[in-house]
Amino acid sequence: MNLLTKSALVVGAILASTSLVHAECRIETGSIQMLGNEFAALQAVADRVEECASETIDVSINLTKEFGKLQVAALSADPAEYSVVITDNGALVPLMNEGLVRPLDDLVEQYGEGLNESQLIRVDGKVMAIAFMANAQHLFYRADILEQVGVDIPSSYEEIIRAAQAIRDAGIMEHPFATNSKVGWNLGEEFVNMYLGYGGSFFAAGSAEPAINNQTGIDALNSIKTLTEYSNPDFLTFDSNATQALWEAGEIALAIMWGSRGSSILDDEGSTSQIVSNTVLAGAPSVGGNDKPATTLWWDGFAIAANASDEDAEASFRAMMHALSPGLLEAHNDKAVWLVRGYQPTPAATGVSASASNGASPYPMLPYMGLLHDALGANLGDFLQGREPAEQALADAEAAYRTAAREKGFLN
DSSP: OOHHHHHHHHHHHHHHHHHHHHHHHTOOSEEEEEEEOOSHHHHHHHHHHHTTOOSSEEEEEEEOTTHHHHHHHHHHSSSOSOSEEEEEHHHHHHHHHTTOBOOOHHHHHHHOTTOOGGGEEEETTEEEEEEEEEEOEEEEEEHHHHHHHTOOOOOBHHHHHHHHHHHHHTTSOSSOEEEOOOTTHHHHHHHHHHHHHTTOOSBOTTSSOBOOSSHHHHHHHHHHHHHHTTSOTTGGGOOHHHHHHHHHTTOOSEEEEEGGGHHHHHSSSSSOHHHHHTEEEEOOOBOTTOSSOSSEEEEEEEEEBTTSOHHHHHHHHHHHHHHTSTHHHHHHGGGSEEOSTTOOOOGGGHHHHHHHHTTOEEOOOOTTHHHHHHHHHHHSHHHHTTSSOHHHHHHHHHHHHHHHHHHHTSOO
């Protein structure tokens, strides 16, 4: 067989494979523009969406850590800059508040035969999003280091603090703990998790009036501050990428990270065999003597832009159905806790599953929760740096929230 014949066969095989994938998508017209967060599981979904590209189907994808800052403005344009947005419990709420995503009931009826009922996110009886993976923040620990200092697996934040002190006292690590405590959304999420762990309620019953400046809020803040004392002084810059990098470099032994990071931390890339083989994922810890995990359950999913054309909306929905078909699991089963049919749980799913089975609360999907979350993330850093008392930090957060809530019409 000469080189020309071999080349022709290779090109023919590639074209046949591409045609087969496009046939599976069964989309003939439309444009698909996706916006979403950036991590391995979403990249796997995006790669499968790209398989639907053809001479008649344009596909463009923007996965970025800044998606939360971009989504409202991008979907407010008419036509929307993106036809499909990867979203979650919290990110969906501001989109719905502004009327930027459309009900999906008709598209589900036509093209959603492979979906489980649990994937249909209904608000006021309408399907507004499709969930495809579950997530939660929970404990990652180094089994070898805990064994070295003679400490049992922590099941509460109080036990995490004692374990961190033991590691420090043994001279193994000065800063053995980390979590996603970056000023902004991440820091707000840490308070939400801890406050719920203490049994707190964010708002006065039946209203949008904030109710966090109380003893429960103070206890939650003090617990976070104690944890940061075992973290690197740069803790207010730590997002998921930073904590994963610290873990893979062997610089920490205890961390609260997202379950979606589990597969990339447990793989054989970016770290050492000693670190990977001794990394264990466990359920989220409790706090304050309560049994409930101090974390929130999240789903990641997708919504379709209200300001996209009907043609682009249909094409985008169908492309997502292709992306989320069982074929996704053949190469990416270990990338997330998938809600896709045929998913087989892996070691990376252990922490999310344990947190869910232990009674972790779903993240509150109240229309004004995002405003409080933003206010918390912007106003708690001064307390953690010792610049003001907890009561003042919480009062500042409530004041910032009230201003935003009045602007949106949630408060008079």
